[in-house]
Amino acid sequence: MEQELVLLGFWTSPYVMRVQIALLEKGIQFHYKEEQDIFQDENKSELLLKSNPIYKKVPVLIHNGKPICESLIILQYIDEVWKQEPQLLSHDPYNRSRARFWIDFFDNKIADCGRRTWAGKGEDQQAAKSEFIECLKLLESELGNKLYFEGDHFGLLDIALIPITCGFYTYEKLYKFSVEKECPRVMEWVARCNQRESVSKTLPDPNKLFDFVLNIRRRFGIE
Amino acid sequence: MEQELVLLGFWTSPYVMRVQIALLEKGIQFHYKEEQDIFQDENKSELLLKSNPIYKKVPVLIHNGKPICESLIILQYIDEVWKQEPQLLSHDPYNRSRARFWIDFFDNKIADCGRRTWAGKGEDQQAAKSEFIECLKLLESELGNKLYFEGDHFGLLDIALIPITCGFYTYEKLYKFSVEKECPRVMEWVARCNQRESVSKTLPDPNKLFDFVLNIRRRFGIE
Incomplete structure (x- = not known):
């Protein structure tokens, strides 16, 4: 079948x-x-x-x-x-647990900041900005000098995290800050990931995403 | 070593x-x-x-x-x-995904209702009560006529869900309702799980837990 x-x-x-x-x-x-x-x-x-x-x-x-x-x-x-290569999760249980931990962290913290960026205003948006930058710095420190989050290969953690980066332009415009200045290693990792066809074919144009966010904020009467 | x-x-x-x-x-x-x-x-x-x-x-x-x-x-x-039996997660990828889904659901929804039960008051506690009963009914329907959540063996989903049940007595006292009346199959499953030494040795006395919750509510000035 x-x-x-x-x-x-x-x-x-x-x-x-x-x-x-x-x-x-x-x-x-x-x-x-x-x-x-x-x-x-x-x-x-x-x-x-x-x-x-x-x-x-x-x-x-x-x-x-x-x-x-x-x-x-x-x-x-x-x-x-589909057990063919590339294996997305490491074979090592401890590395698997680390990948799951950081994805969970991302899903709970950064995504929450993201929602407040789209939907929030005033003080809450300012608090979301600080928390977002703090989260990025944790990721910068977790990445360290590695090529990818799990070492020298593009794995599950990279796949889970790279999509948020197409929203960096939106965050930078709304929050008036530079991700590159705060987290240069994260931005090198973004450039590295974008060389992969799987990533460049999938991630939308950051400008188009920014326009969409502005429209959504207008649609729900946030601005 | x-x-x-x-x-x-x-x-x-x-x-x-x-x-x-x-x-x-x-x-x-x-x-x-x-x-x-x-x-x-x-x-x-x-x-x-x-x-x-x-x-x-x-x-x-x-x-x-x-x-x-x-x-x-x-x-x-x-x-x-530790790959020895019992294997906690099913070998079948679809069953694994179902177990992960329901644990995730539990962690996000029921645990949130639980927190609001401990810490909430007034209208929010009433809303938490309704949502908690709704969640229990979803679990009742997911359990169906099976012995355990994944069929005839005690698996990861049972391990993840059974600990919340030692708080049922607390919910019943605070919310004035009967879990058994709302979800008889869930209560049969609770009795079945409690026959296992791993469960009965681990779960605390429901009365002791209820006293602890009342103390915590007093400590944080909720009552």
């Missing part, structure tokens, strides 16, 4: 980009379906609502009719089902 | 209990160190602050000097390092 693999996504979602990059890295064929709007449930596709009834969020990977939700869970599923 | 395995914990933490149950299930020897207070950083041990500088939270499993943080990450680490 031919495998049927469908990815439900939305072009601005870093969580969807993670899955796209992982599938491209492994050379797995999939059919991508773009949602029209991910902000209001009534505009979401029937397929998304049926496939992820708990969270109603992208990404959802549907493999032979079975839905898998939540990006980190999807990435691990991909690595466990 | 003899393996050195230390677990930093606190007796009321369901996340710590998960790790204890997993270690007992696998028959792994470990040294347990109880924190004196997990609510204020100045009362936490040097070892905890050094081992988990990002979150400063229990549980931390320290294996030959290397700290692993976050309960779900620790459980997967245990399963990957």
Whole structure:
């Protein structure tokens, strides 16, 4: 039986980009379906609502009719089902635990700062700016002198983190600061990752993303 | 070299209990160190602050000097390092993804309701009550007619979920409702899990936990 693999996504979602990059890295064929709007449930596709009834969020990977939700869970599923190289998670249990820890950290902290950047204003936005820069500095220190987060190969942690970087331009414009000045090693890592086809094909144009964020802020009456 | 395995914990933490149950299930020897207070950083041990500088939270499993943080990450680490039976995560990637999904759901939703039960009052506590019962009903439906969450064996999802149940007595007293009446299958599953030595040895007395919650609410001036 031919495998049927469908990815439900939305072009601005870093969580969807993670899955796209992982599938491209492994050379797995999939059919991508773009949602029209991910902000209001009534505009979401029937397929998304049926496939992820708990969270109603992208990404959802549907493999032979079975839905898998939540990006980190999807990435691990991909690595466990398609065992060909590149292996996304390290073979070493301790390194695996480190990768999972930093992805979890990113999902809880940086993503929260990100949401407050899109949706916040005034003092809360200023607090989000400080926390965002603090998080970036932790990542800078975790990266150290390594080429990639797990050493000399592009792995799960890189795949999970690189999508947020296409929003750096937006953060810089809104917050009036320079990521490169604060975290030069992170920016070298971004340039290194962008040389990979899986990444450059997936990440959207930062200017287009910035316009989208401004539109969303207007749509929800934030500005 | 003899393996050195230390677990930093606190007796009321369901996340710590998960790790204890997993270690007992696998028959792994470990040294347990109880924190004196997990609510204020100045009362936490040097070892905890050094081992988990990002979150400063229990549980931390320290294996030959290397700290692993976050309960779900620790459980997967245990399963990957000590490969003896019982295997905590299913061998089937789709079942693994389902277990990870529900643990993630639990960690985000039920734990949030739990915190608001301990710390909230008035309308927010009432909202937390409704959301908590709704979450329990989702679990009831996910459990269905199965003996355990993943079928006929006690697995990762059971290990992750069972510790919350020693707080049911507290929820029932504070919220004035009956878990058994709302979710009879969940309560049958609780009784089934409690027959296992790993569970009965780990879970604290519900009355003692209730007294602790009342003390904490007084300590932080909630009542």
